[in-house]
Amino acid sequence: FKKLFVRTVEKEMYDAIVARLQKNNASPERIETFIKPNDYKGKISYQFDLNCSSKTWLAVERYAELDAKIDFGINEKGYCFAKINIEEGIEQVLEYTPPASTDDNVTEWACGAIPVVKKEAVIAKVELPITPEDETTDLPF
Numbered sequence: 417f418k419k420l421f422v423r424t425v426e427k428e429m430y431d432a433i434v435a436r437l438q439k440n441n442a443s444p445e446r447i448e449t450f451i452k453p454n455d456y457k458g459k460i461s462y463q464f465d466l467n468c469s470s471k472t473w474l475a476v477e478r479y480a481e482l483d484a485k486i487d488f489g490i491n492e493k494g495y496c497f498a499k500i501n502i503e504e505g506i507e508q509v510l511e512y513t514p515p516a517s518t519d520d521n522v523t524e525w526a527c528g529a530i531p532v533v534k535k536e537a538v539i540a541k542v543e544l545p546i547t548p549e550d551e552t553t554d555l556p557f
Contacts, residue, residue, distance in 0.1 A: 418473035419465040420482075422498070430462040433498075436488045442496050450496035467499035472507055476514075483511035 424430065430451065437447050451464040466486065468476075476482065485501040485508035501508040 417467045417499075418470050420468055420473060420476060421463065422466045423461050423463045425459070425461045427460070427462075433462075433464070433488055437490065437496050440488075440490050442490050443494065446490070446494055446496050450498075464498055467497060469500075469507055472500065472509065476512070481511075481513040482509055484509045 430453070433451055434447055437450070442450075451462055454461050454463060485503075486498050487501050488496070488498050490496055
């Protein structure tokens with residue numbers, strides 16, 4: 417496994433992460449070691465390390481944006497961790513917005529290949545031709 421450096425400016429996300437870790441009985445010291453507010457030139461942000469596969473680590477370039485299902489927990493030694501969930505062998509990366517210069521294709525993610533924008537659902541309508549045998553059937557529909 418590799419670690420991605422994650423930064424967010426959303427206070428609500430920070431509060432939710434801290435609440436989850438507190439619910440799992442993490443000590444305040446371990447939470448502060450894992451994630452804490454950082455003030456840079458008057459702007460507050462929150463950083464933490466995110467465990468991921470080496471394929472994800474190689475595919476994600478600097479300043480890319482990920483939308484993923486993340487598991488926040490505490491290991492047996494009491495240290496806090498964050499990792500991308502894996503369901504049925506698939507990393508649960510739901511969306512990825514890469515820098516404009518990428519042409520990577522990662523198929524081991526829940527969203528499949530790296531999409532630039534969210535894909536809309538496509539509904540295909542299939543019409544079957546009616547044959548003369550179908551017209552003489554005695555089915556009620």
